[in-house]
Amino acid sequence: MSAAAGSRTAGGPTEEGPTEEGPSEEGPSEDGLAVCRLSVRFGRVPAVDAVSCAVRPGEVLAMLGPSGCGKSTLLRAVAGLEPTEPGAVRWDGVDLARVPVHRRAFGLMFQDGQLFPHRDVGGNVGFGLRMAGVPRPTRVARVGELLELVGLDGWQRRNVATLSGGEQQRVALARALAPRPRLLLLDEPLSSLDRALRERLASQLSDILRRTGTTALYVTHDHDEAFAVADRVGVMDHGALLQVAKPSQLWRRPGSERVARFLGYRSFVRGADLQAAVGEPLCDDLGPHDLVGLRPESLLVDPAGPVAATVLDHRLTRTGTSLTVEAGRLGAVEASAPGAHELAVGAGVRLRLEPAAIAHLPGAAP
Amino acid sequence: MSDVAARLRPPGQPLGPTVLLVVAAALPLAFLGVFFAWPVGAIMIRGVVADGALDLNGFGQVLGTERTWRVIGQTLAQSVAGTLLAVLLGVPGAYVLYRCRFPGRAAARAFVTVPFVLPTVVVGVAFRSLLVEGGALGFLGVDGGFAVIVAALVFFNYAVVVRTVGAMWAHLDPRAEQAARALGASPWRAFRAVTLPALAPAIASAASLVFLFCATAFGTVLVLGGPAYGTVETEIWVQTTQFLDLRTAAVLSVVQLVVVGASLTVSGWSRRRRESALRVQADTTTDHRLRAGDLPAVAVTVAVVAALLLVPLASLVAGSLRTSAGWGVDNYAQLATTGSRGTLEVSVWQAALNSVRIATDATVIAMLVGVAICVVLSRRPRHPGGRRALGVFDAVFMLPLGVSAVTVGFGFLITLNRPPLDLRSSAVLVPIAQAVVAVPLVIRTLLPVLRSIDPKLREAAAMLGAGPGRIFTAVDLPVLGRSLGLAVGFAFGVSLGEFGATSFLAQPDRPTLPVVIFRLIGHPGGDNLGMALAASVLLAAVTTLVIGLAERLRVQTPGAEL
Numbered sequence: 007m008s009a010a011a012g013s014r015t016a017g018g019p020t021e022e023g024p025t026e027e028g029p030s031e032e033g034p035s036e037d038g039l040a041v042c043r044l045s046v047r048f049g050r051v052p053a054v055d056a057v058s059c060a061v062r063p064g065e066v067l068a069m070l071g072p073s074g075c076g077k078s079t080l081l082r083a084v085a086g087l088e089p090t091e092p093g094a095v096r097w098d099g100v101d102l103a104r105v106p107v108h109r110r111a112f113g114l115m116f117q118d119g120q121l122f123p124h125r126d127v128g129g130n131v132g133f134g135l136r137m138a139g140v141p142r143p144t145r146v147a148r149v150g151e152l153l154e155l156v157g158l159d160g161w162q163r164r165n166v167a168t169l170s171g172g173e174q175q176r177v178a179l180a181r182a183l184a185p186r187p188r189l190l191l192l193d194e195p196l197s198s199l200d201r202a203l204r205e206r207l208a209s210q211l212s213d214i215l216r217r218t219g220t221t222a223l224y225v226t227h228d229h230d231e232a233f234a235v236a237d238r239v240g241v242m243d244h245g246a247l248l249q250v251a252k253p254s255q256l257w258r259r260p261g262s263e264r265v266a267r268f269l270g271y272r273s274f275v276r277g278a279d280l281q282a283a284v285g286e287p288l289c290d291d292l293g294p295h296d297l298v299g300l301r302p303e304s305l306l307v308d309p310a311g312p313v314a315a316t317v318l319d320h321r322l323t324r325t326g327t328s329l330t331v332e333a334g335r336l337g338a339v340e341a342s343a344p345g346a347h348e349l350a351v352g353a354g355v356r357l358r359l360e361p362a363a364i365a366h367l368p369g370a371a372p
Numbered sequence: 373m374s375d376v377a378a379r380l381r382p383p384g385q386p387l388g389p390t391v392l393l394v395v396a397a398a399l400p401l402a403f404l405g406v407f408f409a410w411p412v413g414a415i416m417i418r419g420v421v422a423d424g425a426l427d428l429n430g431f432g433q434v435l436g437t438e439r440t441w442r443v444i445g446q447t448l449a450q451s452v453a454g455t456l457l458a459v460l461l462g463v464p465g466a467y468v469l470y471r472c473r474f475p476g477r478a479a480a481r482a483f484v485t486v487p488f489v490l491p492t493v494v495v496g497v498a499f500r501s502l503l504v505e506g507g508a509l510g511f512l513g514v515d516g517g518f519a520v521i522v523a524a525l526v527f528f529n530y531a532v533v534v535r536t537v538g539a540m541w542a543h544l545d546p547r548a549e550q551a552a553r554a555l556g557a558s559p560w561r562a563f564r565a566v567t568l569p570a571l572a573p574a575i576a577s578a579a580s581l582v583f584l585f586c587a588t589a590f591g592t593v594l595v596l597g598g599p600a601y602g603t604v605e606t607e608i609w610v611q612t613t614q615f616l617d618l619r620t621a622a623v624l625s626v627v628q629l630v631v632v633g634a635s636l637t638v639s640g641w642s643r644r645r646r647e648s649a650l651r652v653q654a655d656t657t658t659d660h661r662l663r664a665g666d667l668p669a670v671a672v673t674v675a676v677v678a679a680l681l682l683v684p685l686a687s688l689v690a691g692s693l694r695t696s697a698g699w700g701v702d703n704y705a706q707l708a709t710t711g712s713r714g715t716l717e718v719s720v721w722q723a724a725l726n727s728v729r730i731a732t733d734a735t736v737i738a739m740l741v742g743v744a745i746c747v748v749l750s751r752r753p754r755h756p757g758g759r760r761a762l763g764v765f766d767a768v769f770m771l772p773l774g775v776s777a778v779t780v781g782f783g784f785l786i787t788l789n790r791p792p793l794d795l796r797s798s799a800v801l802v803p804i805a806q807a808v809v810a811v812p813l814v815i816r817t818l819l820p821v822l823r824s825i826d827p828k829l830r831e832a833a834a835m836l837g838a839g840p841g842r843i844f845t846a847v848d849l850p851v852l853g854r855s856l857g858l859a860v861g862f863a864f865g866v867s868l869g870e871f872g873a874t875s876f877l878a879q880p881d882r883p884t885l886p887v888v889i890f891r892l893i894g895h896p897g898g899d900n901l902g903m904a905l906a907a908s909v910l911l912a913a914v915t916t917l918v919i920g921l922a923e924r925l926r927v928q929t930p931g932a933e934l
Contacts, residue, residue: 087831107834108842114835120828124850133846134836185837 036099038062038221039084039189044093046076046083053079055245056093061189061223066215067250068224068236072268076245077225081191084223085114097188108137113187117194119174121166127153127177128162134185152180155214172203179211183218190215190222196231208234229269233257241265259366260299266365271299273339274367283336284359285312292366299365300339302328307343311358315341320349331355397748397765400741400811408772408808411783412625419622434623440607444627447603450518450593451586454525458582459575461526461676462533464669470538472666473659480677481535485861486916487681488531491869491886494908496595497893498684499524501691517601524592527680529582536581539855540574540820541567542659559665574820581816583635588628588776590872591890604628605776612782625779629771636770685912692905703902707910711903715895717881720888720907727885728914731867733803734810738863739856741807742814745769747844749815750822769815772808777872780808785876802877802884806867813866817859818852825851865915885911 039061046054054076061067069077082088084095086107095102102110113134121130128149135145153161156176169177175195182190195211196204212235215222226232232239233253240250241260249261260266263274278294281287292298305313307329315331318338322328326344333339341357349355419430434440469481487495499520502509548570552562568575590605597606604624611621662670695702707720716723749766753759772780784805788794825848833843849856871886878887885907892904 082831085831085835087834106839107831108837108839111837112835114832116828116832118828120826120832122829122833122847122850124853133833133838137833137837137842181836191835 036096038065038098039223040094040096040099041080041084042094042096044080044083044090044095046079046088046090052245054083057242057245057247059240059247059250061221063221064219065238066212066220066222066224066236068226068232068239069242069247070226070229070232070239070268071242073227075242077227077242078193080242081114081193081223081225084189085112085191086110111185111188113182113185113190115175115178115182115190115192115195117197119171119178121169121174121177121181123167125166126162127158127164127166127169130166130177131162131180131184133181138185140185148184149180152184155183155218156180157210171199172207175199175207179214183214183220188221190220192222192224192226194226195224197226197228204228204231205234211235241268243268257365261368263297263299263367266299266367269299269365271301271365273300273337274298275300275336275339279335280359283313283334288359288361288364297367299367300336301363301365302340302342303363304360305331305333305339305341305357306360307341307347307355308358309356311356313357313359315339315355315357317349317351317353317355319351320347322346329355331357333357393748393751396744400745400748400769403737403741404769404772404808404811407784407804408775408780411787412629412775412779413783414787415618415622415779415783416626416629417622418618419626422619430619430623431626434620435627440624440627443602443604443607443624444631446518446601447587447605447631450521450525450589450603451583453518453522454529454586455579455583457522457526458529458533459579461672461680462530462578463537463571463575464672465530465534465676466536466538466541467669468662468666468673469534470542471659472662472670474662481538482916484534484677484681485531485865486685486912487527488529488865490528490908490912490915491871491889492528492589492591493595493871493886493890493893494591494688494904494911495524495528495684496592497904497908498688499527499592499596501687502684517597521589521593521596521601523680524596524684525586525589527684528589528592529585530676530681532582532585533575533578535858536578536816536820537571537574539817539858540571540824543821543824544570573823577816577820580635581813584632587632587635590776590778604631605778608776609778612778625776628779629775632775633767633771636767688905688912689909692902692909695899695902703899703906704910706899706903707906711892711895711900712897713895715891715900716883716888718883718888720885720903720910723883723888724885724907724910724914726882727868727911730803730806730884731864733800734806734867734870735860735863737803737807738810738814738867739860742811742818742859742863743856745811745815746818746822747848749819750825750848752827770812772812777805777809777870778876781805781873781876784873799879799882802874802882803867805873805877806870807863809870809873810863810866813862814859817862818855821852821855822848861918864918868911868915868918 041057041059043056043058044054045052045056057076057080059067069080071077079088083090086095086102086105090103097110122133125133128146131149131152132145135148140148149162150159153159156179158173158176158180161173161177166174166177175198179195182192192211196207199207208231214220215235224232224235226235236253238250239253239256241248241256243264248265249256251259251261256265257269260269260271266274274297276294277288277292277296277298280298281292281294288298307327313333313336315333317329317331319330320327323342326342327347327349329341329343329349330338331341333341341355420426420428422430465484469477469484490498503512503520544567549562549566552566553559557565587603588605589603590609593601593603593606594609597603602610604627608621608624608628611617611624692703693699693701710716710719718726745765749762749769751762753762784801788801830843830847833847838846868884869886870884871890874884875887875890878884883891889904889907889911892900892907
């Protein structure tokens with residue numbers, strides 16, 4: 007099941023190419039969305055390069071990647087807004103190539119809302135229902151229900167131009183959900199909002215998607231958002247899908263150094279070196295040539311810790327103190343300490359390893 | 373049709389919208405093909421075909437004369453001067469009338485449009501009445517000529533700049549300029565660095581329109597130019613009607629078409645380079661009360677409105693109220709008659725009724741054709757081939773603007789008078805000719821607004837289940853709302869005042885108001901001149917009223933449906 011494990015036994019470099027969970031691994035079930043070797047080209051440049059993935063009914067799949075990696079283009083191609091060549095988008099096993107955008111019954115939520123400026127909140131939320139020919143009383147009830155769901159109870163008559171960014175995105179979500187789309191596509195839905203609002207909305211959004219049992223493909227460049235919302239997370243870069251896995255799996259076992267770097271692992275050390283530095287066995291399957299990815303949270307300042315290090319640099323962060331240290335065989339790595347610490351550059355500190363916060367990468371060739 | 377659609381369709385793209393686009397492109401193309409390209413083409417052929425064989429000697433002969441080059445030079449000079457002045461004066465006007473809030477703004481907007489809808493002959497007469505002995509400016513001793521013609525052209529085209537630029541300005545997101553101010557730019561710097569480039573598409577659009585109007589001005593030049601002055605347009609008319617030299621006229625038509633085509637290509641190119649998706653906002657939130665910083669713009673606008681627009685109009689109204697026995701409404705009472713010595717076949721009132729009916733038909737035709745064209749031209753094809761095709765379409769649909777209405781009218785007469793299409797005795801000919809003249813204006817009014825709609829808004833509608841038709845009615849139409857009213861008003865105004873083509877085509881027993889006015893001016897005995905002025909005032913009043921009403925059609929409440 008795990009791609010990391012799979013590639014590890016193969017022993018080959020996993021830097022390039024989609025590593026795991028192609029549709030072939032999805033089992034015989036064709037339910038939900040299946041994307042098969044989908045490519046989108048802008049001129050000669052491939053924006054999406056032979057990407058395969060699947061979203062099962064009721065599942066939320068997040069596509070994570072830096073800006074310009076092609077994740078939004080992938081989303082638009084699934085929506086039918088970008089011509090694809092070659093490749094297929096299937097829903098419940100049915101090829102959608104000939105199904106126009108408005109007949110796919112997919113919902114799309116844009117980064118900047120794209121609310122209809124000439125309609126009020128109710129008119130926006132009810133738009134899809136009107137297109138579907140839903141009778142007025144049902145429509146009114148459904149609009150009310152959705153506005154309640156997104157926490158804007160009774161806002162039907164408000165002018166959308168007067169809404170704040172967060173309110174606009176709530177309306178956009180209600181609008182996209184109203185016609186009960188088979189699949190909801192979310193294109194960086196929270197990226198234009200400030201951090202506090204984004205964090206609050208991400209958990210609400212996750213909650214709403216769960217409660218409504220919505221199948222969703224969620225594109226974002228924000229790890230926290232992806233991990234908060236998704237059942238599984240895919241990592242994209244340069245048009246290619248590098249890995250798809252459950253958040254915990256992705257976090258502990260990134261398929262490649264590239265994926266690990268994108269997730270925030272900043273230094274990589276050989277398993278044997280780490281083992282020697284810590285002085286105790288880490289885990290059973292860590293081979294001497296395997297790589298371990300370290301984040302600032304992986305090495306914690308602890309007077310009783312086994313690793314001796316010298317402070318090269320330090321700064322305060324949201325969660326405490328972040329340090330760059332020189333730690334013997336490990337070289338220059340990052341570490342952290344909860345709370346604010348006054349540390350002098352050049353001072354010695356002792357560190358302990360937090361085993362839950364390291365990534366275990368398939369080994370490089372010996 | 374489906375074959376074509378299939379070939380045009382990018383892989384993976386659904387079929388429906390493309391079929392609709394092809395139909396939307398085919399209908400106006402067919403209309404303009406039959407009612408524009410064919411008649412004008414027939415005239416052109418007269419210029420290059422002699423005795424059934426290609427013969428380009430006509431060009432050598434016509435272009436070899438000093439008279440031709442003088443005419444071309446005067447045409448270009450008056451067009452450049454008229455365009456520059458109209459833009460320089462019109463941009464401050466657009467700011468004051470569309471970005472500032474003050475009592476009477478709606479009336480002021482309607483007023484600046486009045487000159488534009490006046491028949492060109494009447495504009496000429498109004499300016500002339502200022503300059504003749506006893507007129508308000510008689511002491512200048514100027515009698516027509518270049519400066520007066522340019523003044524009349526600016527008088528006529530000021531509204532084009534104000535309204536085209538203003539409609540864009542009213543929709544412009546003010547935050548970009550605010551950002552520039554916050555970055556340390558002075559108001560003037562911010563205007564130059566941010567607002568002006570954002571307005572550039574609208575300004576380029578307006579300038580190309582004004583240039584073409586100036587280059588093809590007919591009635592004004594005819595009345596104000598005097599015998600030594602002529603433009604390509606009047607020369608075509610002179611050659612056709614005075615010297616009966618169809619060949620020279622045809623050659624000149626080709627020359628005009630080349631000049632116009634070149635200027636359209638240049639303007640289209642410059643516009644496309646700058647056109648980008650502007651953030652469209654509700655215009656109710658972007659204007660502000662007049663403040664001290666607006667003083668220069670207000671001063672320019674007041675000066676233009678008072679000196680350039682008001683004085684000639686006042687002179688016109690005063691003239692209409694002047695009778696042989698002092699002041700009175702005698703001239704208006706005479707409108708129920710057919711003029712002194714039976715100059716007219718019907719009363720002026722009857723002609724006014726004809727005008728309204730014909731202009732209504734013409735407006736309906738022009739809107740149907742114009743909106744279809746705009747829908748096609750506002751798409752953003754992904755393929756370079758599609759983009760090039762659109763560029764060509766863009767220029768082709770603008771051509772009627774630059775071809776003289778005289779040529780169109782004359783072309784109708786020589787092509788649509790025999791099978792397969794014998795429409796000479798049909799009442800639809802005049803509205804069709806007027807629609808051909810009005811279509812480019814409809815396009816120029818609607819297209820910038822349509823192009824500024826974020827394509828994602830249409831995608832949002834499609835994702836919610838709206839098909840291509842529903843997308844148009846749900847997204848494009850409401851944003852167009854105000855501009856549609858504006859386009860209807862423009863089309864109606866142009867049709868009401870259209871003279872060049874109508875003068876060829878109107879049946880004697882069914883004349884329009886401008887035709888009647890021209891006839892009265894041509895036979896100035898008795899009360900006829902006074903009647904002509906009174907009829908012009910009537911025409912101005914009707915058009916102002918119509919455009920004022922059209923403006924009120926626009927949708928203001930959120931959630932309202934068109």
